[in-house]
Amino acid sequence: MIITPECVAPTGCMLGEGPLWSPSEGFLWWVDVKRAKLHRYNPRTGNTRRYDLPIKATAMALYGGNLLMVGDREIGIYDPSTEGYERLTALEDEPEGNRTNDGGVAPDGSFWFGTMDDQEREAQGQYYRYSADGKLSQLRLPSVMVTNTFQFSPNGKTFYTCDSAEQEVLAYDYEADGNNLTGRRVLADTFSFNGYPDGSAIDSEGCLWTCLWDSSRVVRFTPDGxxxxxxxxxxxxxxxVAFGGDDLRTLFITTARVGMSFPELDSRPLSGSLFSVRVSVPGLPGREFGKSD
Structure with a gap:
């Protein structure tokens, strides 16, 4: 079945990323990585607001009314009410050309995120876990070119991620007690769509909605791939993508215009906008940093 979404916020982001639904506010938050901006969309009114950030944030999580952020090569907290930012820790061992990329909250309440070579030349992206007690540790996963997708199955036993450059969606068995990842396998590849897997969201049936960069598509992978x-x-x-709305049946989709030529932008002027579409299966309630399932 093919679904067509609508543009709800023509913000023209260079690299829109990290959509995050806040149920207490009824807002959708997302960032424009390249311009170091934070955006907010209110679906009740259709209004948007933009904030300047001190870092080029790439992924976020709710944290006690604030936003936990990763960006550049650091982790921090941003308070939208005061527009204040506090750096928590830096990634000391990352290569100079690396930056953070995608991330998400694990069942134990820790924040998992990845890094990547900002020039996308070297496969030197790593995976990290940041816990509520402030401990930062590296996950023992192979280095990749572009780390994307940090999602867990509804029962918390499967971790999904993407090696975007290899056009593969990966799955691992997850053991919460030891934060161990085993049983690496390819859930699906995206060669047939001529696209590269990017960010994802899990619905209540355990299906993975995954963006396909350069393919104009978001696809729903079943647990069988x-x-x-x-x-x-x-x-x-x-x-x-992120699920939102009172019933979690609205799928919000961020997009980018970075790297597109003027003729391409002329033909696809809504590139960089925020889109939304109603789906039949609701998503899962978002996890908050520091709170376990």
């Missing part, structure tokens, strides 16, 4: 639904956008570079 089959595709049963496809969203086609008016923008070629979808980056990430």
């Amino acid at each position: 089959d595709v049963d639904q496809v969203i086609v956008l008016a923008a070629p570079r979808p980056t990430s």
Whole structure:
């Protein structure tokens, strides 16, 4: 089944990323990585607001009314009410050309995120875990070019991630007590769509909605790796998705315009916008940093 979303915020982000639904506020938050901006969308009114950030944030999590952020090569807390930012820790051992990328909250309440070579030349991206007690540790996973997708199955036993450059969606068995990842396997590849897997979100049936960069599509992978639904956008570079709304049946989609030529932008002027679409299966309630399932 093919679904067509609508543009709800024509913000023209260079690299829209990290959509995050706040149920207490009824807002959708996301960032424009390249411009170091934070965006907020209110679906009740259709209004948007933009904030300046001191870092080029790439992923976020709710944290006690504030936003936990990773960006550049650090982790910090941003308070939208005061527009104040506090750095918590830096990634000391990352190569100079690396930056953070995607991230998400694990069942134990820790924040998992990845890094990448900002020039996308070397496979030197790493995976990290940041716990509520302030401990930062590196996950023992192979280095990749572009780390994307940090999602867990509804029962918390499977971790999904993407090696974007290899066009593979990966799955691991997850043991919460030891934070061990085993049983690496390829859930699906995206060669047939001519796209690169980017950010994802899990629905209540355990299916993974994954953005396909350069393919104008978001696809729904079943736990067996089959595709049963496809969203086609008016923008070629979808980056990430998040479920929102009172019933978690609204799927929000961020997009990018970075790297597109002027003729491409003329033909796809909504690139960099925020899109939304209603889906039949609701998503899962978002996890908050520091709170376990």
